Amino acid sequence: MRQVPELSLLSFVNGSEAERKNFVDQMMVGLKDYGFIILVDHTVSDQIIQDSYKYTKKFFEMDKETKLKYVCPDGGGQRGYTAFGVEHAKTSDVPDLKEFWHVGREVETGHKFKDLYPDNIWPNEVEGFEPALQNLYDALDDTANHLLDAIGIGLDVPRSFFRDMVSDGNSILRPIHYPGIKDGVPRGAVRAAAHEDINLITILVGATSSGLELLDRDGKWLPVNTKEGQLIVDSGDMMSRITNGVIPATTHRVVNPEDLTVPRYSMPFFVHPNPDTTLECVPSCVGEGAKFPPINSHEFLMQRLRDIGLVK
Numbered sequence: 001m002r003q004v005p006e007l008s009l010l011s012f013v014n015g016s017e018a019e020r021k022n023f024v025d026q027m028m029v030g031l032k033d034y035g036f037i038i039l040v041d042h043t044v045s046d047q048i049i050q051d052s053y054k055y056t057k058k059f060f061e062m063d064k065e066t067k068l069k070y071v072c073p074d075g076g077g078q079r080g081y082t083a084f085g086v087e088h089a090k091t092s093d094v095p096d097l098k099e100f101w102h103v104g105r106e107v108e109t110g111h112k113f114k115d116l117y118p119d120n121i122w123p124n125e126v127e128g129f130e131p132a133l134q135n136l137y138d139a140l141d142d143t144a145n146h147l148l149d150a151i152g153i154g155l156d157v158p159r160s161f162f163r164d165m166v167s168d169g170n171s172i173l174r175p176i177h178y179p180g181i182k183d184g185v186p187r188g189a190v191r192a193a194a195h196e197d198i199n200l201i202t203i204l205v206g207a208t209s210s211g212l213e214l215l216d217r218d219g220k221w222l223p224v225n226t227k228e229g230q231l232i233v234d235s236g237d238m239m240s241r242i243t244n245g246v247i248p249a250t251t252h253r254v255v256n257p258e259d260l261t262v263p264r265y266s267m268p269f270f271v272h273p274n275p276d277t278t279l280e281c282v283p284s285c286v287g288e289g290a291k292f293p294p295i296n297s298h299e300f301l302m303q304r305l306r307d308i309g310l311v312k
Helices: 009-013 017-033 046-060 064-068 129-154 161-165 237-242 297-307
Strands: 006-008 036-041 080-082 099-104 176-178 192-195 201-205 212-215 221-223 231-235 252-254 264-271
Touching (some): 006 017, 009 017, 009 036, 009 129, 017 129, 046 099, 099 129, 129 161, 237 297
Antiparallel strands (some): 099 176, 192 252, 201 231, 212 221
């Protein structure tokens, strides 16, 4: 049975030249073949992950009226709370069975991206929520840089090519709650309908239960299961555009469990370039010609957010 490759990120971060090369080679094979890899070790501490789950669970356990106080006033769900039943996959009119919270990058007053990056919103009722989620954001941001360095090497561009692209980038941490449901599930509704991610790569902190599946190259759904402490990495639409489809954006979903009363939590980190970035094919992937015209990354993001119902 086919299985998503499991790799050691620390072999790239701390290893010898040969170990780093082996990581890059295996990662490129995994991303090209599956669009997914699993990191069995990495640079995010278990304590940071445990604290993040602890405080996000406390928030999602609060009543609906309290949670709705933290909906982003600027619209688009860029920060704070997005309620259950709002987001849907771009190919589906049925909302996903989830609610979530967004943490974004903080920039100072006067920064050139300040108008595009709303201030983060933090719940007053959950002491410890802000530092826990900020620590996780920073740790995953650092992990993303290591992964993008490796992808840059694998694509024969300067090692800092992607690191520079995501400097002050619009990356988003999204703690998700798939609540337990006793009845009243809309026909065809699932926890997360089949979709591709918008961004360059996504780093997913191992969920509290299974359900994640990817659409394999043979058209069959393949479960993506991890052990505690592992991270899942997948490639998104922006990476697919930049690589001319060499690294594809793999379709994935979260299916309903047999017992839908059991809740599920997960925490993906969507790695985005900064809004000045132009998404265009890198030379090593041009082949017989670029399949996609260049487009500004912020324009592409807004287009996709409209597709999934977060921006009107």
